[in-house]
Amino acid sequence: MRYMLMMHAPRGTGDYQVSEWSPADLKAHIEFMHRLNNDLTQAGEMVSGEGLAGPGEARLVRAGRNGVPITDGPFPEAKEFLAGFWIVDVERPERAYEIAARISTAPGPGGTPLNMPIEVRQVMSAPPTDG
Amino acid sequence: MAPSNVEHLLRDLAPQVLGAIARRHEDFGAAEDAVQEALIAAAEQWPEDGVPANPRGWLYHVAVRRLTDHIRSEVSRRRREDTVASEVWAEWAFVPPPEGEVDVQQDDALVLLFMCCHPALTPSSSIALTLRAVGGLTTAEIARAFLVPEATMAQRISRAKQSIRASGIPFRMPTDEERAERLSAVRHILYLIFNEGYASSGGADLVRTDLSNEAIRLTRMLHALLPDDGEVAGLLALMILTDARRAARTGPSGELIPLDEQDRSRWDQRLIREGIALISETLSKGSVGVYQLQAAIAAVHDEASRSEDTDWPQILALYDVLRGLQDNPMVSLNHAIAAAMVHGPAAGLELIEALDGDARIREHYRLDAVRAHLYEMAGDHDRALTHYRAAATRTTSIPERNYLTAKAGRLRERQRASESAESER
Numbered sequence: 001m002r003y004m005l006m007m008h009a010p011r012g013t014g015d016y017q018v019s020e021w022s023p024a025d026l027k028a029h030i031e032f033m034h035r036l037n038n039d040l041t042q043a044g045e046m047v048s049g050e051g052l053a054g055p056g057e058a059r060l061v062r063a064g065r066n067g068v069p070i071t072d073g074p075f076p077e078a079k080e081f082l083a084g085f086w087i088v089d090v091e092r093p094e095r096a097y098e099i100a101a102r103i104s105t106a107p108g109p110g111g112t113p114l115n116m117p118i119e120v121r122q123v124m125s126a127p128p129t130d131g
Numbered sequence: 132m133a134p135s136n137v138e139h140l141l142r143d144l145a146p147q148v149l150g151a152i153a154r155r156h157e158d159f160g161a162a163e164d165a166v167q168e169a170l171i172a173a174a175e176q177w178p179e180d181g182v183p184a185n186p187r188g189w190l191y192h193v194a195v196r197r198l199t200d201h202i203r204s205e206v207s208r209r210r211r212e213d214t215v216a217s218e219v220w221a222e223w224a225f226v227p228p229p230e231g232e233v234d235v236q237q238d239d240a241l242v243l244l245f246m247c248c249h250p251a252l253t254p255s256s257s258i259a260l261t262l263r264a265v266g267g268l269t270t271a272e273i274a275r276a277f278l279v280p281e282a283t284m285a286q287r288i289s290r291a292k293q294s295i296r297a298s299g300i301p302f303r304m305p306t307d308e309e310r311a312e313r314l315s316a317v318r319h320i321l322y323l324i325f326n327e328g329y330a331s332s333g334g335a336d337l338v339r340t341d342l343s344n345e346a347i348r349l350t351r352m353l354h355a356l357l358p359d360d361g362e363v364a365g366l367l368a369l370m371i372l373t374d375a376r377r378a379a380r381t382g383p384s385g386e387l388i389p390l391d392e393q394d395r396s397r398w399d400q401r402l403i404r405e406g407i408a409l410i411s412e413t414l415s416k417g418s419v420g421v422y423q424l425q426a427a428i429a430a431v432h433d434e435a436s437r438s439e440d441t442d443w444p445q446i447l448a449l450y451d452v453l454r455g456l457q458d459n460p461m462v463s464l465n466h467a468i469a470a471a472m473v474h475g476p477a478a479g480l481e482l483i484e485a486l487d488g489d490a491r492i493r494e495h496y497r498l499d500a501v502r503a504h505l506y507e508m509a510g511d512h513d514r515a516l517t518h519y520r521a522a523a524t525r526t527t528s529i530p531e532r533n534y535l536t537a538k539a540g541r542l543r544e545r546q547r548a549s550e551s552a553e554s555e556r
Contacts (some may be wrong), residue, residue, distance in 0.1 A: 001527075041280075041282050041283055042286050042290075043285050043286065043290070044255075044256070044284070044287030044290055045281065045283065045289075046279075046282075046283045047278070047279050047280065047283065048280070066170055089255075089277075089279055089283070091253055091254070091255060115362040122527050123527075124527050124528060124529045124532065125278075125527065125528075
């Protein structure tokens, strides 16, 4: 079964403003993520994972007349933002929660775990039953 | 030879070559890797240079050479680390490949199936390893079929082989005491492979439907090796009789078409004839089992040229027997549908009530979907609507959700129409 794990970073608290972290803290964070991705691949569970650029340049886009894009944003007042996501293929939901909990311990400034909330959603990929 | 013919040839030869090597070399994981490399080399060279006179011997020699290279480098690595261990390795490392024909043993493919479907492995690793070691598929092909990156699938296979090594499963037939249980695991894994492909039929999923063909091919092979096993025959018949409906079960945009709405002229009559002959012959031998019963039920469905001609009393009787053999809430649910078709929706709804206390199915969308269907049959559209909506929210299959949502939508429209007719009066 597939799950999408979404890492929501709180905004404005300085917790996930990585540009303000010390190089050593940033390095520890990147290494943590690298190790995690590597472990998921080794475990045969990784489907994909991406880190997203900061929300400063994020836009909401809608189709206007004739499908011309109308952009809105950025939205500096939003409380949290999606910082990255993983799609994993696991045998049980508990395993997806376990991975999510591990992501949540990603180190922040001073090596303190960020304890970020990870939203876990099942991907619609179950086979339909016959009959 | 055309690439696709080469592919078929390679898939047939793969378990024979691997079996011959695995019997001589203790390290199954390394042997399997070597055979995979030989298969990849053949898939590249044969379509260009032509198939060698003795293709099996060619594969065997290339694989043994790769295995020897692997062992040589392993030995030199170990020599650096540990001189004593290296001598043990060196002893069996350079076994020369035999001259002439490869020693193919009938049972090799069966032993391989037993290994790959060992209960020490998780289902997903068993599936992957079976497709590679017995099916002769490449890691890239398996990864594509399961929609994961190749590196992920490679790791899944390598972990499966590590589990085999760690649990010390030998390359030989299971003992008589183990045999029934181990064979049941093999049948289950083949069934899972079939389902994985069958469930995703539809134009865009050709790679995945190939999995059903592969499962049928492997089950045919197993049936040829064990012609007297009623459940293997039953499983094969079930796959064939289900696969016969493949073209009719999805619409042009991948939408689900339920059995009673399928265009039965699109069912594959050749497969239906084959499946019916197989299951009839098997049942006439007096054996009975869950796959045989499911095949018999599929046969009754396939025999009806119109949905209204379905012999529901016969299906109900078969589900009664199946329920006696297996404590499975899905079977109870299908039994309730059959009861509703024979005795009316109230009978089905009454049977379903018992499932509300069953934790295995209580939250499952199928329970709501069946209830919705039976309430609709009974004319209770309010309740039907509630359960169609609940089922649509609970399913994790997109085609299923679309189907259930459309059902709910149609029912809602009908309700609105009758409400406005009411108010006009």
